[in-house]
Amino acid sequence: MSYQKPRTQHDYKDLFWSLAPLVLICLVIAGIASQCSFSTGGPTQGAIPKFDAKAALTDDARLMSFPIRLPALPDQDPNKWTPNSGSHDTITGNGGGDTSTVGFITPEGTYMQLTQSNASVDALAKKYANGRAPSGSEVRADHKWTVYAEQGSEPAWITDFGDVRVLIKGAGNANAFNTLSTAVGQAQPLPRG
Template sequence: MADEKPRILQGGRDMVLSIGLVVIVTLAVVIPTGLCSWNPGAPEQGPVQEVDAETFAAMEARVMAFPVRLPDSPDGWITNSARRSSVDATPAVVIGWVTADGGFLQLTQTGETLDDAVRGIDEDPRQLDRTINIAGEEVQIHTSEESDVRDLWVVDLGESRALLSGAGTEEEFTTLLEAVITAEPLPAGE
């Protein structure tokens, strides 16, 4: 007992040796399990997981108070998300696609009025920037001065509104909105 150092004399060297011993013991226990890996470099893109948007949209069309449309996916696009959300505190149908060029577009359908839908889709304010014509319908493009707020393309389809946002080219936005506009509403519930 007389040979032990008093605690006041234990220094940084002793602490570094103790931590080093803990790291070595941890590695000796974890590495043989195979539950860890070391992959230096950039992460690899895995395959896009496809969802069954057709079944989801058909089920939602039966319960929503507005017509739901499921556009045909353009060639090379993969439907990777489908969920129920809300716009201005009312139920909405949301479907997302990964485009052939690796972009992402998200379609939200709601029964809210056009102005309420634009204001209620998220907390980010946007202003009407311009309108264009797609498949005979007037499409409003709402933008923000904030760099991290995505543009919102909106079309009034009578009893429902379609809102499109995401990271894609103008051509991809136009292609998807044209498919939405020309799609027939899915059968509603009784």
């Protein structure tokens, strides 16, 4: 007759010794698959994905029906802005249009979005600023930017160049918004052909 404790007499030691082999098996499988690591100093920044913003925006200038600008952002350490993503989208509904978006990682490690579009200011605000009302304005490089800011959410700035609307948004600090808005305001449209 085998000895087995009644369930009412099980304690935390029994639970620990029951789960220990399962945890060990999970760690071995995760280690083999290289899907986890341990760092005593906490999390570390991973590699920023490579993205050629110049090539992407040059292509967009040929394909889109509105002017596209390539802002001249600092690309030398320690003030390096690193492009990491890009996309196209279409805003549907009243005042909608096509968008060209490029994302950047600032020198402080925060994400900033640059979206250029033939959609109206209201349509851009509805899609990217969650329909918030304007909360102020800023002037950079002779362009007035309407600010959409709300406590607890990322601010968005939108300006109208006449033939194109530009939105910047992100988790960057005031310096990041100043740098990006000034660079966009100083940039000339890329050639269409």
